[in-house]
Amino acid sequence: MYRDTPHAVRLKDYQPPEFLIDRVDLHFELDPDRTLVESILQLRRNPAATRGDGSLVLHGEQLDLESIEIDGHSLTGSEFEVDQDSLTLHRIPDRFSLLTRVRIHPSLNTALEGLYQSGDMLCTQCEAEGFRRITYFLDRPDVMARFTTTLVADKARFPVLLSNGNPMESRDLDGGRHLVRWEDPFPKPSYLFALIAGDLRVIEDRFTTASGREVMLKIFVEPQNVDKCDHAMRSLKKAMRWDEERFGREYDLDIFMIVAVSHFNMGAMENKGLNVFNDKFVLARSDTATDVDFDGIESVIAHEYFHNWTGNRITCRDWFQLSLKEGFTVYRDQEFSADVGSRGVKRISDVRLLRAHQFSEDAGPMAHPVRPDSYIEINNFYTATVYQKGAEVVRMQANLLGPETFRRATDLYFERHDGQAVTTEDFVRCMEDASGRDLTQFRRWYEQAGTPELTAEGTFDAETGVYSLSVRQFTPPTPGQPEKSPLHVPLAIGLLGVDGEDLPLRLEGESEAPRAGTRVLELREEEEHFRFVGLSAKPVPSLLRAFPAPVKLRFDQCDEDLLFLMAHDSDGFNRWDAAQTLMQRLLLTLVRDPDHVVPDSFCDAFRSALLDSAGDQALLAEVLTLPSEGYLADQMDVVDVDGIHRAHAVLERRIGECLRADLLGVYRANTGDGSPYVFTPQAVGRRAIRNLALHYLMQAPDAEILGLCQDQFANGDNMTDVMAALRLLANHGGAEGNAALESFYRRWSRESLVIDKWFAVQASCSREDALNQVLHLMEHPDFSLRNPNRVRSLVGVFCNANQVRFHAPDGGGYRFLADRVLELDPLNPQIASRLLKSMIRWRRFDRVRQSLMCAELHRILDTEELSKDVYEVASKALE
Ligand code: PHE
Ligand code: ZN
Numbered sequence: 025m026y027r028d029t030p031h032a033v034r035l036k037d038y039q040p041p042e043f044l045i046d047r048v049d050l051h052f053e054l055d056p057d058r059t060l061v062e063s064i065l066q067l068r069r070n071p072a073a074t075r076g077d078g079s080l081v082l083h084g085e086q087l088d089l090e091s092i093e094i095d096g097h098s099l100t101g102s103e104f105e106v107d108q109d110s111l112t113l114h115r116i117p118d119r120f121s122l123l124t125r126v127r128i129h130p131s132l133n134t135a136l137e138g139l140y141q142s143g144d145m146l147c148t149q150c151e152a153e154g155f156r157r158i159t160y161f162l163d164r165p166d167v168m169a170r171f172t173t174t175l176v177a178d179k180a181r182f183p184v185l186l187s188n189g190n191p192m193e194s195r196d197l198d199g200g201r202h203l204v205r206w207e208d209p210f211p212k213p214s215y216l217f218a219l220i221a222g223d224l225r226v227i228e229d230r231f232t233t234a235s236g237r238e239v240m241l242k243i244f245v246e247p248q249n250v251d252k253c254d255h256a257m258r259s260l261k262k263a264m265r266w267d268e269e270r271f272g273r274e275y276d277l278d279i280f281m282i283v284a285v286s287h288f289n290m291g292a293m294e295n296k297g298l299n300v301f302n303d304k305f306v307l308a309r310s311d312t313a314t315d316v317d318f319d320g321i322e323s324v325i326a327h328e329y330f331h332n333w334t335g336n337r338i339t340c341r342d343w344f345q346l347s348l349k350e351g352f353t354v355y356r357d358q359e360f361s362a363d364v365g366s367r368g369v370k371r372i373s374d375v376r377l378l379r380a381h382q383f384s385e386d387a388g389p390m391a392h393p394v395r396p397d398s399y400i401e402i403n404n405f406y407t408a409t410v411y412q413k414g415a416e417v418v419r420m421q422a423n424l425l426g427p428e429t430f431r432r433a434t435d436l437y438f439e440r441h442d443g444q445a446v447t448t449e450d451f452v453r454c455m456e457d458a459s460g461r462d463l464t465q466f467r468r469w470y471e472q473a474g475t476p477e478l479t480a481e482g483t484f485d486a487e488t489g490v491y492s493l494s495v496r497q498f499t500p501p502t503p504g505q506p507e508k509s510p511l512h513v514p515l516a517i518g519l520l521g522v523d524g525e526d527l528p529l530r531l532e533g534e535s536e537a538p539r540a541g542t543r544v545l546e547l548r549e550e551e552e553h554f555r556f557v558g559l560s561a562k563p564v565p566s567l568l569r570a571f572p573a574p575v576k577l578r579f580d581q582c583d584e585d586l587l588f589l590m591a592h593d594s595d596g597f598n599r600w601d602a603a604q605t606l607m608q609r610l611l612l613t614l615v616r617d618p619d620h621v622v623p624d625s626f627c628d629a630f631r632s633a634l635l636d637s638a639g640d641q642a643l644l645a646e647v648l649t650l651p652s653e654g655y656l657a658d659q660m661d662v663v664d665v666d667g668i669h670r671a672h673a674v675l676e677r678r679i680g681e682c683l684r685a686d687l688l689g690v691y692r693a694n695t696g697d698g699s700p701y702v703f704t705p706q707a708v709g710r711r712a713i714r715n716l717a718l719h720y721l722m723q724a725p726d727a728e729i730l731g732l733c734q735d736q737f738a739n740g741d742n743m744t745d746v747m748a749a750l751r752l753l754a755n756h757g758g759a760e761g762n763a764a765l766e767s768f769y770r771r772w773s774r775e776s777l778v779i780d781k782w783f784a785v786q787a788s789c790s791r792e793d794a795l796n797q798v799l800h801l802m803e804h805p806d807f808s809l810r811n812p813n814r815v816r817s818l819v820g821v822f823c824n825a826n827q828v829r830f831h832a833p834d835g836g837g838y839r840f841l842a843d844r845v846l847e848l849d850p851l852n853p854q855i856a857s858r859l860l861k862s863m864i865r866w867r868r869f870d871r872v873r874q875s876l877m878c879a880e881l882h883r884i885l886d887t888e889e890l891s892k893d894v895y896e897v898a899s900k901a902l903e
Contacts, residue, residue, distance in 0.1 A: 030892045035344040035397045041162055042076040043067045045169040050159065054177040054185075054221050056131040056141050060090075063126075063159040065169075068119040082111045083156035083163040086138070088127040095120050111160045124160050133157075134810055134851040142287035143246065145222025146182070147300060151293060152343055152402045155214035165340045166445040168211040175219060176203045182221040184244060186281060188212070188296040208296055210276070211443065213339055218295035220283050225250045229257050231275070234268045239275050243306065244283040248774075252307035255318055255703065256282065256325055263326035266360050271434060273333045282306065282325070286776060289812050289854050290406065292324050294331030301328070304777055304813060310701035312778050314744040315711060318703045322364070327357040333438060341445045343402045347394045347470070348448045350406075351414020355422070358415060366705045368596035369642045375571045375597070376646075378416065382408035383576070384658050386475045388865045389900045391502035395448050395470040400896035403854050409473070416574040417469045420514055421452070423544070423572060424466075425459045433458035465512040465548060473502040476511055478547075480579040484562040490532070491519065491556040491563055495547060497575075503903065513547040516572040519556060519563035524592025532557050542569050542595065564588050569595040583609070587629055596643060603633070603647045607675075611656055614671035615664055622678045630679060634686055641694065641709030645716045650675065653827045663868050669790070669828035673723070680723040691717040691732070701742040715748035722752040730760065737764050747781060754785050779806055780817040787821040794829040795836050798822050809848055812855050819844050823862040830862070831869065835876035838863060842880035845894060846887055853891030860884070860894060864901035878902070 046066045053060040067080070089106055092099040094116065105112040113122075133140035138157025139148050148158065156163040173187035179202040189208025196202045224244040231239045241260060243253045260282070267273040277297045288302035305324040308317055334356060335349035362370040385391060385408050392405065394414045399405050422430040437454040448470050456463050476499045484491050495515065499508035518541065519527045529543040530536075532555040545554060556563075564585050568577050581589075589602035606626070613620050633647055653672055657663040680687065694714035701707070718736065721729045733756075737749035746768075753764040765786065772778035783806075787798055801807060801818055808814055823830050823841050830837040841863055848856035866877035884890070885898045 030400050030895055032398045032400050033402075035342070035395075038342055038344075039074060040072050041070055041164065041167050042073040043080055043162060043167075044070045045162060045167055048161075048169045048171045049174075050171065051174045052176065052219065054146055054175060054182060056146060057129060059128050059130055059139060059146075061087075061126050061128060061159045063122075063124050063161070065122045065161070066119075067122055078114075078116075080113045080116055082113075082160040083109065083153070084111050084126075084160040085109050085156050086128070087157070087160065089160075090125040090127060091123075092125075093123040109156070126159055128158060135854070136287055136289050136812070136852060137854070139219070140287070142285045144181075145220065145224065145246075145285065147220050147222075147283070147285050148218050148295075149289065149293060149300065150217050150295070151215040153215070155217055158217075161214050163214050164342065165213040165215060166342065168213050168339070168443070168445060170211050171208045171217060172205065173208075173217075173219060174203060174205045175221065176201055177221050181223065184220070184222055184224045184226075186218075186220040186244070186283065186298055188216070188218060188298050190278060190297075210296060210337070212296050212336060213445065216294070216296045216336055216339075218293070218298045218300055220244070220298070220300070223247070224283070227253045227257060229261065231261055231264050231280075233264075233274045235274060237274075238278070239264075240279045242279065242281045244281065245303070245306065246284075246286075249284065249303070249307050252309045252312065255308045255313075256306045256321055259322040259325040260329060262322075262364055263329045263360060266326070266363065267330060267333070267356075270359065270363070271333070271356070271431070271438075273330075273438070275332065276337070280329075282328075286813070287811055289852070292328045294328045294335055296332070296336050299328045301325075302813065304780075307777060310703075310742045311746075312743055312772075312775055314742075314747050315703065315708045317743075319361070319365075319708075323357045323361050326360045327353055330356045330360070337443065338438065338441045339445045341447050343399070343405070344395055344397065345447045346402075346405060347410045347414035347417075348446065348451055350411045351394060352418050352451070354411050354415035355418040358419075366640060366642055366709075368640070369646060369705070369709075371570060371597050372600050372643070372646045374412070374415075378408070378412045378574060379658075380652065380655050382412045382574070383475050384654075384865065385409055386413070386473060386502070387500070387658070389503060389867075389903060390861065390864060390897065391473045393471050393473045393505075397471075401853075401857070401892040403893055404857055404896050413574050420469070420573055421455050421463070421466070424461065424514055424546075425455060429459045430455075463512075465510075468509055468511050472499060472508050472511070473505055474499045474508065476508075476513065476573075476575045478513070478515070478568075478575050478577050478579075480565075480567060480577065482565055482579075484559070486562070489557060489559045491559055491565075493517075493554045493556070493565065494551065495545075495554075496551045497547060498550075503900070510548065510550045513575060514572045515545045515547055515567065516542050516569040517545060518542050518566040518569055518593070518595065519559070520566060520588070520592060521563060522561055524588065526594050527559065527563055529556055530558050531555065544572065566593050566595060566598050568598070568601075570597045571601075581605075583625075587625075590629065590633070590647075600643070600647050604651055608651050608656065608659065611651065611668070611671045611675060612659060614674055615656070615660070615667040618667075618670065618674075622675060627679070627682045631683055631686055634683065634690060640705075641713040642705060643709070645709065645712035648713075648716060654824075657827065657868070660868075662870055663831075665828055665831040665869070665873075676720060677723040680720040684721065687717040687721050690714070691721070696741070711742075711744050711748075715745065718748065719752060722756060725756065730756070734760065734764070743778070743781075747785075751785050751788075754789050755791070757791050773806075776806075777813070780813050783807070783814065783817040784821045787818050788825045790826065790828055792829075794822070794826060795832065795840060799840070809844075809851060812852065815844075815848070815855055815859070819859055820862075823859065831873060833872060835873075835880075838877050838880045842884055845884060849887075849891050849894050850889075853893040856891065857893035857897050860897045860901075864897060866901065 049064040051062040130139045130141045130146055137149055137154035153163055175185040185204040187206035189206050192207045193205040225247050227243050229241045282299045284301050284303035284306035286303050292301040292305050305321050308321055330353050334352045340348050394417055433455045436458045452463050476497050479496045482493045497510055521527045526540040528537040528540045586602045586606045590599055593599045653668050656668045691714050694710040733749050733752050736745055740746040750764050754761045845856045845860045863877050866874055881898050881901050
């Protein structure tokens with residue numbers, strides 16, 4: 025908690041550690057109220073260290089120090105100094121063993137960093153800087169050590185005791201206690217340390233690696249959840265196989281464990297050999313989890329598993345390099361999901377996410393490069409930029425190199441840097457060394473914040489048969505970066521002929537006509553010109569195919585061309601994008617002019633897409649989903665919250681009315697045949713299109729439609745369908761809505777992940793009294809500020825997914841958010857600060873809302889003893 029102004033940490037101040045730690049022996053006497061941690065470190069001076077006064081400063085926070093020994097000799101008070109966040113030892117040998125004994129208090133740890141209690145179990149979260157709340161240490165990722173961990177606990181209360189690596193010893197002790205010892209043969213940074221103690225059930229399986237080694241797979245959960253682990257286990261085995269085939273990466277220990285915990289700040293954590301998960305990303309049964317949940321589990325399980333190589337075997341030198349592991353690992357999990365599911369749909373949903381979260385982050389006061397150069401609190405930098413834009417930056421390099429060369433480059437990276445703590449620069453150098461390409465200019469993607477804007481213009485000269493395309497690039501200023509340099513941008517394009525076929529793209533001066541299809545142009549200058557020759561008629565350009573770079577495109581394409589692309593583009597992504605642009609245009613017109621009539625041509629195009637049964641249903645559902653209210657807000661200079669909400673409602677209602685018969689047909693045609701739930705791309709696609717049809721129909725429901733929805737809610741055999749119906753009924757309101765919410769609660773009151781959905785549905789409900797309902801739910805016995813999933817379901821969803829009510833012109837939503845942030849900050853600063861981010865783009869709204877938000881931000885900043893987390897976000901928002 026802060027009194028003084030917290031200072032920023034800067035990349036340019038990086039210094040190698042003065043000491044290295046070869047071995048760590050940890051001994052825990054576990055007790056929720058008072059745990060003893062004894063640590064023995066083998067330290068030696070780092071030959072590569074550049075400066076220092078010879079003393080050793082270890083990190084440590086909230087530790088009650090009991091004793092210190094150096095090489096067996098106890099230190100007296102004058103031989104060391106302790107303050108709030110460090111322990112300093114003076115006059116020390118070049119090589120020595122350091123023993124410390126500290127007490128920590130897991131049951132009081134509400135920040136969920138370090139060792140804490142979740143329900144009846146004890147667990148740890150150390151990334152980024154939580155290990156220093158367990159013991160004194162050089163808690164930085166470039167200090168890699170071999171860990172041995174001995175756990176002692178009451179056997180009845182904590183029969184399962186886990187840590188990283190291999191189990192080496194297990195025995196009973198006196199007083200009903202027992203001891204388990206784990207050894208991790210791989211050197212690792214402290215942020216990858218983990219321990220778990222609890223009364224857990226396990227489901228087990230085996231995996232034989234490509235080289236024939238047997239690996240034990242274990243998923244540990246609380247007893248009531250053993251029947252919800254099958255999907256996670258299947259996902260894990262798929263991910264292990266895929267990483268062998270696609271990246272040549274084999275698992276390296278004999279045992280791999282996953283533990284599901286109910287109190288967790290993030291999604292999951294890749295601790296070596298012992299991944300700890302938010303239970304939301306493990307537990308699924310078809311009646312408790314939706315398709316979105318199943319999908320999330322598959323990709324998060326894969327993501328954490330993939331970290332074993334991209335993050336653990338090769339880790340980050342410092343936290344500015346976070347995207348080295350996160351960007352690359354997100355790229356890997358995206359590719360995995362594309363391969364095991366539908367590639368087209370995956371790309372669309374990834375780009376939707378990027379545009380919704382990363383583009384808006386990049387345009388706001390917290391904009392930062394993929395490799396940030398300064399931070400006050402590193403926990404604020406687990407962002408869409410580091411993760412999603414970082415993945416796009418890896419994807420661009422993979423695409424520039426091509427699949428074979430990229431594979432050689434990643435092989436080189438794994439070989440060259442195994443066991444090291446490295447930088448994004450080291451990664452790019454491997455890409456260069458394996459390919460012979462010069463990526464000097466490309467590196468700016470890591471250094472420059474902001475979303476580049478491409479402005480394209482095209483003209484056709486019928487006489488010469490030349491299509492000229494000019495493209496300008498511009499990256500808007502971001503905090504601390506007023507001027508930007510041009511980037512190296514891959515621009516994949518196609519030209520469509522009159523029948524919709526792909527034309528050959530022959531540039532002026534080329535003798536041979538390349539094959540028809542997509543061609544990648546590489547932009548390097550602020551402005552570039554391309555002349556395509558040999559065309560017999562004016563082509564329809566299809567730019568940014570498959571979204572080759574994280575950029576915004578300004579290209580004045582008429583509605584007719586967009587309709588043509590929507591119907592004919594060979595690139596599925598651009599068919600979707602053309603539809604999105606058309607819908608966005610129409611919606612923004614409706615915002616400006618409420619009397620504008622939705623043209624029949626729109627309904628016709630929508631209808632023909634809907635009835636195109638040849639297509640993939642999941643893709644179709646993506647094509648027919650309107651851009652979100654939040655995304656539309658990003659397209660306006662001054663956000664018109666109410667206008668957007670109204671326009672959205674008008675268009676959805678219009679679709680529901682004029683396509684009633686077609687939507688009903690699609691709904692019926694995609695109704696299950698009674699066979700049990702399966703999670704396959706086809707089945708997911710059928711449920712998606714069917715629920716989208718119901719969504720439009722429910723915008724103006726008559727008795728028949730309402731009956732269908734109620735029937736689906738009452739009799740749906742899977743949570744995807746039940747939840748879709750519940751959401752629609754809740755938004756419809758009235759007696760039907762209340763009855764559905766009540767019966768849902770009664771049915772699921774004991775399943776906490778399902779109850780999260782119940783809170784979330786009400787928080788996102790656009791009914792006018794939504795804020796009152798949310799305030800009322802804060803008093804519900806099942807609500808707790810101490811469970812991050814619950815807070816996100818109620819407070820997070822209201823502030824992020826209920827734009828029109830959160831931004832109510834009376835400022836009630838803003839006051840509500842600021843109150844929650846101030847209430848949460850002393851308990852869990854990470855969650856408080858992440859919630860606050862929903863208010864930092866206050867400058868984009870009208871005067872009245874601006875001043876209301878601004879006042880709340882000042883109220884927060886004027887509060888004493890703010891955490892660094894909240895301080896950084898609030899102060900940057902007001903800068
Ligand atoms: N490293 C985790 C991941 O896989 C995220 C995380 C960060 C989890 C910090 C907990 C704390 O993305
Ligand atoms: Zn990760």
